[in-house]
Amino acid sequence: MSRAGRGHDPVSSAPTPAATNEGIAEPLAVEELGSFHIGGREATLSGLDTRELRVTPAAPAIEIDPNGEFEVEQMYVQYVRLASPRARYPLLMWHGGGLSGVTWETTPDGRPGWMNLFLRYGHDVYVSDAVERGRASWARFPEIFATEPFFRSKQEAWEGFRIGPSWTGDPGERIPYPDSQFPVASFDRFAKQLVPRWATNDPCTQSAYDELVRHAGPCVILAHSQGAVFALRAAAAAPETVKAVVVLEPGGAPDPRHEDISAMRNTPVLCVWGDHVEDHEVWSDLRRSCERYWHAQSDQGGIADTIDLPEEGIRGNSHLIMMDRNSDLIAARVQQWLESRGFMK
């Protein structure tokens, strides 16, 4: 590959249709902007030793008592309600693993994120931080969260999110895929979004998402990566409420050989895949397992659509489709699908 591809944004190869920027210059008429926490429970810690903590070696010790009652396992939700939404239902935007709702905001290179784009398309939006992430807060471990958290390194993000095939640790030697759509010059800025995660919080996370769906009422879910599993399960648990599920680069899906998905028969699902899936063992395996769900949904007469970007000639999308340089284009494709399936007024 050429040196030009290293550490710089290659010139965009996919033109952005004018339609995707429609209305971006017009002010957005916002009815209400707000937030809430949902889910969770009270936990009580007792019998733990107090500790002394010094801000500097010379400073007086502060005594820290870790005991008491705490709210834990809640999630955070920020919503923007439009004065005149054109979508039939609000759009619940669920992030992926090691990330937070920031996923949907301004892209790392400073363009409007999907939160903005879907507001512009006329959707009320609910952007959440799952249990343990971002503004949801997190709890002491191992007393409340059973295990210790883990932190995604930049190398893991670069390779695992399929920005490029390799990483030597030297900024000049981060090798992106030659056709990468990720704004690679802004990768470090993206890395500031990464948040620690736990491997053992899926049950309380699912429970908080389920409660969010009940609270929101009739809705469409848009989920990225790890969020896809939570979304498909939340939809199956509330098929009258969740009207459709769009997943970007799902990090998994319920296995229809072991999990009853018949409740999904009337819930259209759309899956969007980026590029270089087959170059990556973990992702090619994950895609095969997700496709089992899509086939089962189709076999039971449900709507199971897929946008395979490279198959349509759109090359180089990473796992972080909503941040890629052609993110407007992909948002427009998702919006077209929502329109075609009757989710706009």
Next chain:
Amino acid sequence: MSRAGRGHDPVSSAPTPAATNEGIAEPLAVEELGSFHIGGREATLSGLDTRELRVTPAAPAIEIDPNGEFEVEQMYVQYVRLASPRARYPLLMWHGGGLSGVTWETTPDGRPGWMNLFLRYGHDVYVSDAVERGRASWARFPEIFATEPFFRSKQEAWEGFRIGPSWTGDPGERIPYPDSQFPVASFDRFAKQLVPRWATNDPCTQSAYDELVRHAGPCVILAHSQGAVFALRAAAAAPETVKAVVVLEPGGAPDPRHEDISAMRNTPVLCVWGDHVEDHEVWSDLRRSCERYWHAQSDQGGIADTIDLPEEGIRGNSHLIMMDRNSDLIAARVQQWLESRGFMK
């Protein structure tokens, strides 16, 4: 005190003037809504042992390698820019200790928070999560953050935030001040906002705030509690940029006997105090130390205003003024001050 005060919202004693709700029913014309991370650095971890982690005892082990490169010590900023701001400068809203930018959003009992109110008053707003809090993310300790975090218990919040004089741990026996303005029936919902904090991250937090000020340009800072110290220091470091500082219930202030505050001579400062300060040893000490700063600012010819709510007959405000049942009224008072000091167009 009467049983009626326990665990229930007492009837509001302070009428909310109609003026504070002016325009709340009108859609807000938003030019742009977005976010970014600012500050921080790259940290490298090496030589740490990998660990095995099991999601359930029967599950296959996941190998966790804690080594690598990470972005750390950044902060998160969400902004809302209006189509036609009436304020001269954007309002930077900085939260207090153990909290995040959620402080400024919807109140725990579901009313519009100060983020909304000041947008309605015509200010562009930047709501941040400081280093280590909320969407700013946090870093492994003790390798990157030097100490372990601590978690505020509900009892510490109830008593330390001056919602009530005592707490027995039983929800029926949470004793609020008889005149408490805090929406006590929503206290558990408030407790879901609490995030862990570190005692040893002040230098990188100040640095990120200073960078935010440089990025934002001419601005007014509104800071709560712990945020006040960062705000007063950021203003002294950039007196041409920070045009005014409003602090609610400051958790401290630079000591003018040891710190040069002459740069603040042309920067108006306003301080707002709630009730029951003198009933609480920590807070009465803190208030006296903050007043030293206010006196010094006044002595050097600067503008050093104070709104002492109980002195004006407004009783029962907690440390969490922006969430109290009369928060609209106090926001209106702050807005009047900004208008009177020439910060509106």
